[in-house]
Amino acid sequence: MKMMTIGKAAGKAGVGVETVRFYERQGLIEQPPKPINGGYRDYPEETVLRIRFIRQAQELGFSLREIAELLSLNADPSTDCADVRERAQGKLMEVERKIAQLDRMRLALERLIAACPGQGALKACSIIEALKGGEGVAAKPTQDKETTP
Amino acid sequence: MKMMTIGKAAGKAGVGVETVRFYERQGLIEQPPKPINGGYRDYPEETVLRIRFIRQAQELGFSLREIAELLSLNADPSTDCADVRERAQGKLMEVERKIAQLDRMRLALERLIAACPGQGALKACSIIEALKGGEGVAAKPTQDKETTP
DNA sequence: CTTGACACCGTACTATTATACGGAGTGTAG
DNA sequence: CTACACTCCGTATAATAGTACGGTGTCAAG
Structure with a gap:
């Protein structure tokens, strides 16, 4: 099965690898778990969509904090x-x-x-x-x- | 005649004095000339409008550089x-x-x-x-x- | 099995957009 | 005429949003 590394995910989203890591640190996207036996993380397609959403929302004048709020609306169907x-x-x-x-x-x-x-x-x-x-x-x-x- | 100091202008525009100075340094607004005999600068109403425009445009996702471009469209009926x-x-x-x-x-x-x-x-x-x-x-x-x- | 590209991770640096500070000068209300 | 708020100006610090770097680990093609 095809594995999406952080570089692939970043490329598909149109940002740099460092930006992805930055968004992870900010809690805007979830960092996939590191495989048990070490190795590279596998990024889901959803991460790409989230990153693209973040960039678009930024162009519309939302700060990362506000974007986190927008994303939180999406995230919890349980809350x-x-x-x-x-x-x-x-x-x-x-x-x-x-x-x-x-x-x-x-x-x-x-x-x-x-x-x-x-x-x-x-x-x-x-x-x-x-x-x-x-x-x-x-x-x-x-x-x-x-x-x- | 009523004199509009930088503090008055800032207040009317809804920003701090330091922000006005910052915009002056960035060339987004013109610094009124210092009176010949020293003393305080007198800000025209137009400055207040410009500052308000800048803040609004920022909320719409424009950077100060882009806002400068927008303002430059306005500025020169001669060019x-x-x-x-x-x-x-x-x-x-x-x-x-x-x-x-x-x-x-x-x-x-x-x-x-x-x-x-x-x-x-x-x-x-x-x-x-x-x-x-x-x-x-x-x-x-x-x-x-x-x-x- | 080596080599080259990429992942991982921590830390450091940069750009943009302000905000704060400090000392000297100015204007005005009392 | 004095007290106090405010201006002026230069420099310093901060918050946000990245971007770069350097050392080590991993993968896969040759």
Whole structure:
């Protein structure tokens, strides 16, 4: 039977061997047991999928800690369902917020592209305006007390 | 006239003073000139907007380097329009890819939440499957040569 | 049975993104 | 005019996410 060593697994997932080991140390993926008689570990296909998930999620702005939380939703069909549900709902809200923000950015970029070759009136569309609404979850800005007495 | 010191600007943007200085050093925001007779710098409102944009974009998975690229699209109505347009189109594709990925994750989370309280058949929906399609731009996985000779 | 590529493992180094510290200067409320 | 908070600037330290290195062990092709 074909044996998947760490190098093969890393290759299939598109990362380096050291990265796989790093994720193991962080508890993001499980290290397969070392064969009883010594020798090389055999990685299951699932590890490859997990690593790919991790990389994709990173590109979407999740930290490894957050990704661990996402993966934990997946991992335990045995654990308290209501708890998983609640955490999933939190993540869902986060995801929806990101989608909304990206959609604003998409619109801004589209406007920018549209405005570009037509006339010189490029000044009209500011990328910065794109993400105006939808505050991040933490660290609210201090209120600007209006000079309107 | 009201003067916005670095602390005020940082507060309005929801970051610390040190972070503002850091962004200045990175060239993400411009440091206002020091008043001729010494004293404190006066930050324009635009700086606050830029900082907020930076934080939002970071949550969407852009690095500071990428954010600098995004901001540069905004900055120069004078520069070569075709170039700006091209870069904007690249960013747009990136944004659309992210949206698609997040949409998959959203669906997976919704399925997870829906599957949760009904029956114990939670096993059915794997978060990991959510991001299957849509490879990241770089680092393609090595091809798994099928054992089908 | 040797040789070369890779696994194993611990430790060290790097890049990115901040945060903290310390000493001197500045602005303002009382 | 003094106390206190805040700015300024340079340097130091930290957290996150890897990446590299070096010595030893293992496997498999020739």
